[in-house]
Amino acid sequence: MIRLLSTRRGRAPLAVLALAPLALAAACTENADPGDSGDPRVLAVASSADGCELSSTEAPAGTLTFDVTNAGDDVTEFYLLDSDGLRILGEVENVAPNTSAKLTVNVAAGDYVTACKPGMVGDGIRGDFTVAASDDGSAPSASDAELVEQAQTNYAAYVEDQADQLLTGTTEFAALVKARDDEAARALYPQARQHWERIETVAESFGTLDPEMDLREADLEPGQEWTGWHVLEKDLWPEDATDYTPLTDEQRATLADKLVADTETLVELVNAPDMTYPIDFIANGSRGLLDEVATGKITGEEEAWSHTDLWDFQANVDGARVAYEGVRPIVLENDADLAAELDEEFADLQTLLDAQREGDGFVSYDTVGEDQRGELSDAVNALSEPLSRLTAAVVA
Numbered sequence: 001m002i003r004l005l006s007t008r009r010g011r012a013p014l015a016v017l018a019l020a021p022l023a024l025a026a027a028c029t030e031n032a033d034p035g036d037s038g039d040p041r042v043l044a045v046a047s048s049a050d051g052c053e054l055s056s057t058e059a060p061a062g063t064l065t066f067d068v069t070n071a072g073d074d075v076t077e078f079y080l081l082d083s084d085g086l087r088i089l090g091e092v093e094n095v096a097p098n099t100s101a102k103l104t105v106n107v108a109a110g111d112y113v114t115a116c117k118p119g120m121v122g123d124g125i126r127g128d129f130t131v132a133a134s135d136d137g138s139a140p141s142a143s144d145a146e147l148v149e150q151a152q153t154n155y156a157a158y159v160e161d162q163a164d165q166l167l168t169g170t171t172e173f174a175a176l177v178k179a180r181d182d183e184a185a186r187a188l189y190p191q192a193r194q195h196w197e198r199i200e201t202v203a204e205s206f207g208t209l210d211p212e213m214d215l216r217e218a219d220l221e222p223g224q225e226w227t228g229w230h231v232l233e234k235d236l237w238p239e240d241a242t243d244y245t246p247l248t249d250e251q252r253a254t255l256a257d258k259l260v261a262d263t264e265t266l267v268e269l270v271n272a273p274d275m276t277y278p279i280d281f282i283a284n285g286s287r288g289l290l291d292e293v294a295t296g297k298i299t300g301e302e303e304a305w306s307h308t309d310l311w312d313f314q315a316n317v318d319g320a321r322v323a324y325e326g327v328r329p330i331v332l333e334n335d336a337d338l339a340a341e342l343d344e345e346f347a348d349l350q351t352l353l354d355a356q357r358e359g360d361g362f363v364s365y366d367t368v369g370e371d372q373r374g375e376l377s378d379a380v381n382a383l384s385e386p387l388s389r390l391t392a393a394v395v396a
Contacts (some may be wrong), residue, residue: 045127061107061132062136065103066092067100068102074119076118111130127320150278155323156276159199166263166267169188177252180249180252189236190311194318196229200214201285213259232252234305279327296309298376310368312355335389340390342383348382
């Protein structure tokens, strides 16, 4: 089973924070007023600055939907974690104040932990959650089970292939960086990184691997060591950095070698014999990759010096589309209208991206005007809404 521990940029890793005492233990989840749906698998979650209240802390096994409302003043997140408080079964991010979002996840009987993270930092406001065994037919039908197995097999093969290509590109990139062949390294940088961006939601699931490889300087916390792609990016495009001291040969070599070693670790993890991808993780991952576009690529924050954001944008969309297409046969069985809508919105977004192509790649993102960025943002939002319904259609 995949270890679904996500450590997003600019946030302290849950795997580390969980080792410390819970400072917010006094504010753990309490029962809120029961929801109006009458369905025990639909739970209301009220997140605030100091609370994370669920309409119930118990539910029957099967497909659960958490309807998260943010009553606080800061953007928030909601997590469903395994009983160890480390492995994430599902999450919904970037829930703005006075807005709501849904998390749909298929959950087996057992003990779990819920967590709201006001401000999207820290260990979160946590509480116990119990899922009871159920025999009401919530498991997939035999035909659905075959489709699920095929989708999981295909997605695993895709992730392994992308990770292998990432290692090849990263190894070549590191050699160029150490040789100070900066022109060649700059050309290879976005090409190699696209393999990371296509499987970013998987890479984020492995403890501290994501921040060590992909943390942006703007998201560094006090005292945190900066390693990975973006510190080397800054050194390759120093003209856009203020009061910058270039890396020494030794620093470059150390960072480049670590990036390769971390990539080798990623390859080992995705190729582990027991590595599997739950069907809801694949569906939620498709949405998660599009969230990456909305929160970093559209704004130009991801590639602050190279301005190769459109490469990342395309790669995230590629990964989201592949994940969707893998589960599309299931969606067609359960919600053909949703499949048609997603097909159309993916095509519309791709048309806009294709308009920004230049040669084998893309134009520099700092040359893309506000009107064009607005069109891209609108297309992402148009795709995000039906994509938010994907998991429910897959695990229905």
